[in-house]
Amino acid sequence: MKVVFMGTPEFSVPVLEALHARHRIVAVYCQPPRPAGRGKADRPSPVQTRAEALGLTVRHPVSLRSEEAQRDFAALDADVAVVVAYGLILPQPVLDAPRLGCLNIHASLLPRWRGAAPIHRAIMAGDRETGVCIMQMEAGLDTGPVLLREAVEIGAEETTAELHDRLSALGARLIVQALDSLPLPATPQPEEGVTYAAKIDKAEARVDWTRPAVEVDRLIRGLSPFPGAWTEVNGERVKLLRSRLAEGQGAPGQVLGGFTVACGEGAVEVLEAQREGKRPMPAADVLRGLILPAAL
Template identity: 55%
Template sequence: MKIVFAGTPDFAVPSLRAAAAGGEVVAVYTQPDRPAGRGRGLAASPVKQEALRLGIPVRQPETLKGQAAQDELRALQPDLMVVVAYGLILPRKVLAIPRHGCWNVHASLLPRWRGAAPIQRAIEAGDAETGVCLMQMEAGLDTGPVLLSASIRIGAEETGGRLHDRLAELGAQVLADGLQRLREGTLPPARPQPEAGVTYAHKLDKAEAKLDWSLPAEVLARKVRAFNPWPVAEAQVAGERLRIHEAVALPAAFVSDHGRVAAAGKHGIDIACGEGALRLLRVQREGGKAISAADYLNARRDLPVAE
């Protein structure tokens, strides 16, 4: 079986390894090298780096909409194309090239959280579980029928980064299972997604990172976890803008107006919210690195600290 793999970020790397385990990946498609770092030099995507390590040919077209790019893909005579967070739209003509079509590894339990940021949106919404779907791709946005799926619980302290890593590994396992079943001829028929329960995970925006203290503390705590490691929640705390890397919600009802420091001590900095309070545990000052709230308080002598 000839497999073409298409992916770009870290999330796709475990799936690339799973697809390549049988020596069947004939080419890897990934986005063109982009400027990165302080020097803004061109950097290869994580998928490109892994493909080169595995000795697999890499292709980096700007788009797959052109005839030349489609002819190049067709010349590979792929039996299957596996797409994992590629970042480019696959036209209908591309979807029809592989003998078995195109599969997508998507980090949610479809039809919930179609779209760009399913991992973070699941945490932000307070979902108790999420998972991975192996989907047969079609022209719509994550609308294709599901071949296989697997679910996991979302931990009470789970961040976007931790859940990302767990789902990346789970996605590789589901993909490996699907490929094995395809080889054996035991792959179950794809299940159309139900019309009920559709939600969209819109792309993350830096503007969302600004916390609104009038919201309930539980809502803000979920945002802090969802937006770690990017874009990282931020807020005004006692007149200073801080990035907030870790926080927990407290049910206590403070008399203070929301946004005020209700208490501060070695356990953290408690900010009154619309409901309850948010205890800041790890913060980052402008131009600094992430530090514990206790270390931050050592530098903010103007804040009253309880022993």
């Protein structure tokens, strides 16, 4: 099939590779290079980097709303467009241009967690399962009918980074299956159970030790690795990247030993952390150079 691929971050790369192995990708659309690193030089996205390595044509328009951009897209004469974490709204002329429309790979069990941050929000909310849906796109935000879906359990100590990688691989497998099976019956999403996965705000990342331990643990795992939940230690902002529930009680923020901290209810043991200007390290290594106060 003639496929237009539309994606930007690392999550999208395994999907691009799986499609490239089986179909003809006539163009790759991704977000433009952005300033990154200490020098703030423009850095291409993971999808652009991989697409260029595969010898594929890459486009990164700032918008798809202009008539010129829509004509260029339609001129590709694609059978289907596959969209996964692209980052731009697709106007109706773009949605209508491919012969079989536009298919979206969404990392949740729709209609739960429509929107920008479904993996983070599933962990932060304490969901026991999530999954991937292959959806026929329409103008609404993640509202289209579902062609394929598969659920996975969320591990008790799983981080967003780990779940991200599992769902990315699952999405790659499901989209190949979907394209091999088209046309597929489209199941409308139920009207009940709709939730929205709002973009993560960095203001959410500071740990509030007065919250129950289950909520603090979910926050740490859900925001790992980015933006990273954090707490202040002796005036230094320390990111907490991995945790688990622990035995113990105390005043909220009280250090109970090692890197185990009391919460409003119960306690959390920090397993991995990152000091300012340092790489992520196991908590035991962090504590060799960081003396925790009696309370955080």
